[in-house]
Amino acid sequence: MYTQCPGCGTIFALRAWQLRQARGRVTCGLCQTTFDAVQALSEELPGDEAGAADGGQPAASTSASSTEEAEVRIPALGPQMSAIGRLLPGDSDERPVDLRALVGEHPAAEQRAATASEETAGAGRGGAADADWEQVLAELRAEQRPARASAAGGPKKRRGRRWLVAAGVLVLAAALVHGSYLYRGALLELPGTRAWLSAVCTLYDCQLETAASYDVIEVEERWLEPDPRRDDALMLGGVLVHTGERRLPYPEMRLTLRDLDGHVTGERWVRPEDYVADSRLRARLGAGMEPGARVPVELYVAEPDGGAESFSLSFRPVE
Structure with missing residues (x-):
């Protein structure tokens, strides 16, 4: 299936296992845009009717003239892969995955062979591939659902807590001021309270002394x-x-x-x-x-x- 960068329009061909490894969140190596590959998935090559007619495989780049150059571009991810950056060490599920990191810049011989074998037999196992995609998409959407709910509810809960704290502070301040007004005669006997009680009496329009x-x-x-x-x-x-x-x-x-x-x-x-x-x-x-x-x-x-x-x-x- 295909996904397209919303920042620069670059199209990438992805397999189910690659999308599972990326957990759906990817970064374009061309423009560094981070986006949700699941939301942009398509079975047909966007803007390329010919690509859809021949089985959804991206057209080979005309600049890929040599075998070595074609290997560097990693056919499994399409001809645009040569422009994608490297994966940084220490990447985890918490940060977007660089698209080129899904298979590496120089895949091993056995991986290239497996990829070629998959491409050759792709038409014969369309049902299994579809099942893989359905499973991966179901997993990713199940993960994204609680994350979105948490992101939507989190700020509201935080705002609610802030309002409760602010209301509590206001109630305590009001109680302190009113208590000072009621007991100002006794509080005046305490050193250092006259300035505060004078301000309270200004608010209540009362006599400082009782x-x-x-x-x-x-x-x-x-x-x-x-x-x-x-x-x-x-x-x-x-x-x-x-x-x-x-x-x-x-x-x-x-x-x-x-x-x-x-x-x-x-x-x-x-x-x-x-x-x-x-x-x-x-x-x-x-x-x-x-x-x-x-x-x-x-x-x-x-x-x-x-x-x-x-x-x-x-x-x-x-x-």
């Missing part, structure tokens, strides 16, 4: 008494002590007033500039409260209708 951040502020020397200048006003005083280990922005302070029974009679949120009594600290509110700082507090409020016998203070980040 109400829990101000649990380290204690109130000392507190007092509450009527304002001597006004009958319906109260004066509140005390000292805020920062017992934590890192600088904190000044918080908003919530004042809660209660009567003798503990019922809430009044409540108010106050900003730092309204409760910090020391003028020097008031000028530096942006610097925040340093660890160990003692901040004097003084505040004047209207006395609620239910009276005010006690008070409590709590804190939150400035909004």
Whole structure:
């Protein structure tokens, strides 16, 4: 049977055992094109009606004038064989086979005799030759089928795995960011986390500090008494002590007033500039409260209708 190089159009005559040895994948020695010889197989010589009429044997080259030259060309592979390159050492089934390597450049005498004998008796054993071809083609097509399926499925599987990995990374990143947002108050106590948490709060549009951040502020020397200048006003005083280990922005302070029974009679949120009594600290509110700082507090409020016998203070980040 014949196969034709899709690169340069060179035609090669092949026998069943030669195609089996090549495993179907061959390289043209003229143009170095690698192609599947099985896909290009034909029982007739492509483009040569005369060759088909005389039994499918390729016409002899007019340049093959001597016996030695004809032997070098290897009649079993056709007259074009003289232009095909050599097989490199170490070739295996994993790489395409050079067409000239199927029989070698100088075949042994017995191989040439066998080839000649095969050509002479070819017409008489057409059935056996056909059976050989059917067996070889069945073997090669069976080998190519799983290879094609693997080649078709492999990239899709790899792409699927890459998508799964990417999705897993995104889920973990989202969980890390959201967890940092929820527990930012506790994480702020860890060194080196402020820059990361600041970026998280930029994403969530939240305060970096939380109400829990101000649990380290204690109130000392507190007092509450009527304002001597006004009958319906109260004066509140005390000292805020920062017992934590890192600088904190000044918080908003919530004042809660209660009567003798503990019922809430009044409540108010106050900003730092309204409760910090020391003028020097008031000028530096942006610097925040340093660890160990003692901040004097003084505040004047209207006395609620239910009276005010006690008070409590709590804190939150400035909004």
